[in-house]
Amino acid sequence: MVGSKLLPRDISTLPAPQTSKRMLLRGGAIISMDPQIGNLASGDILIEGDRIAAIGPSIQADDAEIVDARSSIVLPGLIDTHRHAWEGQLRRINPNAATLENYCNATHFSYATHYRPRDTYVGNLLTALGCIDAGITTIVDNSHNARSPDHSDAAVEALLDAGIRAVHAPGAPLTGEWDKSSWPADLERLQAKYASRRESLVTLAMMSQIDRDTWAVARRLGLRIVTEFFGAEMAAELPALQRDGLLGADNIFNHCTGVPEAGWEILHQSGVSVNVCPRSDAHYALENGMCAFQIARDYDIKPALSVDNESSYSGDLFMEMRVAFYLQRSAGQGRRYLGHQAVPDAITVQDLLEAATLSGARVAGLGDRTGSLTLGKQADIVMIRTDALNLYPSNNAFGTVVHAAERSNVDTVIIGGRIRKRHGVVLDLNLSRLEAATEESRNHLFEAVGHRPGPFDDSFIFQP
CATH class of the missing domain: 2.30.40.10 (Urease, subunit C, domain 1)
Incomplete structure (x- = not known):
């Protein structure tokens, strides 16, 4: 259990809801x-x-x-279907990251290994409040730093304290010491403690790479499965997964860059939910650096949008819509200029807003609750x-x-x-206490890795 002494719980305290209001x-x-x-x-x-x-x-x-x-x-409300909320206090720590390895060095292979439950709480709370400030009402929280049950509780408590709608998807850390006995066994406890309450804004999913055993646990519990999915090596596993009936609408695949045409056909046939990362895919040089927004649409898949993380850039979904708009327009015009016959129709602002609302709700598994202004929806x-x-x-x-x-x-x-x-x-935020908690957490993490970035550093130099 996460005790109140471990968490700065007086940062954001919501009043009790008035259901008859x-x-x-x-x-x-x-x-x-x-x-x-x-x-x-x-x-x-x-x-x-x-x-x-x-x-x-x-x-x-x-x-x-x-x-x-x-x-x-x-x-x-806008919906971000892929956000690593625990990284909140690492905002813009690595603005010039040029590769996925750069990102991992600035998060997973350094600071992440020293996260306490209170650091997870602060990161998630800061991220969630920043989302609300930017008009994002729902996130799929890809929490791939679930080092213990206390860390997971802290993550969920922060989401609840922020008052955001969230699908919390805890996942195994990439490296460092952590409680391996709790993964994925802790999912059942988390589901009983938090996600079983119908009125709760927080529901539960699982974050896992392609692993048949962990996927089976998620499906036994009725949870959606979030996977970082990109590249030819991962795509090569799709035929076997489809053959064995292991792909479906409960799969959420992030990125989906570098997937060949045969792979996209499998994703379409299996009904896999897809979100794309217009800035992240370019920033961290995933495959050709182009988000998969248009190719998903080519296969009759309506992708959602996601920010991914804030360790290099801002956390708003307005920018994701704009980047996706111009990348799709630029790629189409480039093909037209070179004389290609098959050129997709130019994207519209309506298409992008649909990706940030309706498609986001569907990918998150919340289409019956949010994503549109519909009578009876929340x-x-x-x-x-x-x-x-x-x-x-x-x-x-x-x-x-x-x-x-x-x-x-x-x-x-x-x-x-x-x-x-x-x-x-x-509303309902003590900003000075949030700042104090963030500074305490950030100082702890800096000292733990023996590195203190200066305000004008242009790259993250820590190497594990």
Whole structure:
């Protein structure tokens, strides 16, 4: 068990939810991502408890708390389907990383081996709060540093304290000393303690490379399986996995770079869930450095988007949408310029927002709960103010969100009917205590590896 003395639990403390509360978002431009609802130039959304109760041009609800959504775009919360939240205090530790090895040296092979449960808590809390600040209401937490049951408890407690919707996927560390007896045996305990509560915002998955035994444990428990998947060597295992019935929609494959055409056909036939990493794949030189967004679409797979980590760059999903947009446009134009006949249609801002919402919810296994503004779904909603200098005038709602909005324009974030950010400020947060806890954790990790990066270092020089 993780005791309160091990964790700085007074950083972010949510009040008890009020399930009977009614809230009316009034007068916003609504992007619903639900074809049955459509989009409204000006409309209202009624929230009852944690659910969306009504959407329309004008809703009468005299007893509801009124949230003024005028001069705002109201849309579903963004969904990041692949985030290593435990690395929160390592933000931009290695901005010029040129390879996957550089990334691993700056995380797994150095600091990760010295993480205490409180470091996991701080990293996860900092990441989750940063996501909320940037309009991300759901993450799939790829926690591949689960060194003990206490570390896993700390990770989940941080997600709960932040108030974010999360799929927590603990995974075995890559190196160092850790409690091998707890993996994957600890999953059943975690499921009973946290994920069995239907009202909880946190559900459970497993992070594992291709391993038939651990995959069997996940499937016995009904958990989704998250795998870092790229390169010809991993792709070569797909035919046998398909033959043995070991691939399905409960598989979440990250990256998917370097997969040959035959492999993509197997992913399509098996219904494997795919997310792509526009910045990460280029930054860390995975295969040809091009994210698999378009090739997934070529095989009728709708990929989700993911940030991956913050050890080199920012944690917002707005940038992932933009990078994916321009990479796809650039690759298509390059083929057209060279005279190729098979050139994909140019991507649209609507396509990218779908990847960041609806497709993200499906990949996370949460399509019945979030991803669109749909009656009966949980109220995961973001309001973007359009009267700021960088957005005004907003002549196209989709274009404003995908091409121009940034964290500072996110006025309000609602998760499960609870307001987590309002008027541009994340609520229920003691920022000074968060900073103090982060500094304590970071200093511990720096001292543990005997390295203190300077503020102007251009590379991470630690070698294991």
